[in-house]
Amino acid sequence: MTEPLLEIVGLSKTFVSGGRRVAAVESVSFDIRPGETVGLVGGSGSGKSTLARLLLRLTPPESGRIRFEGKDWLGLSGNARRRARARLQMVFQDPLAAFNPRATVADVLMDPLRIHGIVAPADRPKEVERLLERVGLPSALAERSVLDVSGGQRQRVAIARALATRPALIVLDEAVSALDVSMRRMVLELLGELQKGSGLAYLFISHDLAVVRAVSHRVLVMEAGRIVEAGTASRIIEDPQSDAAKALVKAVPKLESENDAAT
């Protein structure tokens, strides 16, 4: 067994809502190995996005530990934190909300290169070109405004930005949910290509078990802040144990053709 890339133990976070304490994430533990895609699936309000925010240190947990690349990630500060931060990236559902609307595609990709000092300033334009090529975009796109590219292209730019700092893990929070079917398929295939032989790991968060199944090596089912079931996608789909997993399996619409019995 390879050493886990990420190890989460007993992570909890509570919010106060209307005077009541609501556990958004409760005693969550799991790990991710290098090169692995872990799918995190659950409904709205199940706590999966809060878990992503805790993992990215966008919000502090009440308790729990996170080890990332052998270091106590929650305890890192200053330069050590910045270095680890470069290795842990995120792609959101709506890339437009994640970009400065006045930026060009080149600006979006240049920022992480500059902030994390990834390549020498003179080599950065070349690096931008290389990043665009990796996500299957033409280099001519670099000068376009982020507002001026299609939704699918924009999500590829978001992935290129995440790749810029040479991460070991990318957290993808509903990253393909807003895309049209054809674009969604292409972005999912791109994620698979990027992973091949690279050791890159993903935490793939979605409410759609069919999409999670297509891209994940292992699946975690989350409900009411807890991981209620874990296993391979095929085991969960064939034999779901928790009510949450059963509901997720049943909710996936099936293409009904003339050969299927009428419902």
Added chain:
Amino acid sequence: MTDLLATIRRLSVAYGDVDVVRGLSFDIRLGERLAIIGESGSGKSTFARALAGLLPPNASLSGEMDWPGFGRPPLPGRDLGFVFQDPGSSLNPVLTIGEQIAEGARRHLGYSASEAWHRARELAGRVRLPQPETILNAFPHQLSGGQKQRVAIAAAIASRPRFLIADEVTSALDMVVQAEIVSLLRRLVAEDGLTLLFITHDIALASAFADRIVVFRNGELVEIGAAKAVVSRPADAYTAELIAGHIDFTTPRLVEDMP
């Protein structure tokens, strides 16, 4: 031809020089569940708004829409109900749930305030809102996304329309809630004998729910037919592409196995 709700002929909608919908011609049958499938920018929402008379003033409309099912153009809100994608922005944040549901009955059925409230109470039960008595006095921000969409559906059917347009009503919801809302629509349509126009980008959802499917691309109709026939034997390459792009439990996995 009394079995038709609407006939649409050469319908086009443009904003300035940009045609958003081009030369649509098809019929909507009384009592059918008709799905419109298309990707972003296919013109499906614009078409729905044109049908409902809800286009913004800067849109220019040409072509014909006849309404044999009504014998006259329908009155939005009275003859047809409209449910939008985002219930968070279609509900009024400062009105109680009860007031929003009751409004259609007051305005279009001439109900008194107490009659309309009674109607709202009945509808809250029909759309399976939990604890209807409490929820009628609540405000939209206190409800979950799925509950808000149930409220929007209740409000849309409050005036007993015969035609319901549901525009991407499940796209902002998670899959489990989506399945619940589809099952609610299925039941309401059957119970009330409604004609339903169900707009979605999800061809699987349409295939499981609609009698017929219309496929839109770039503002044009590319295919129309019985839902299961369109899925089994798509006549157009674009429809075939949409079907191929669909991801379900039988799709080949897109990752290599872990070493």
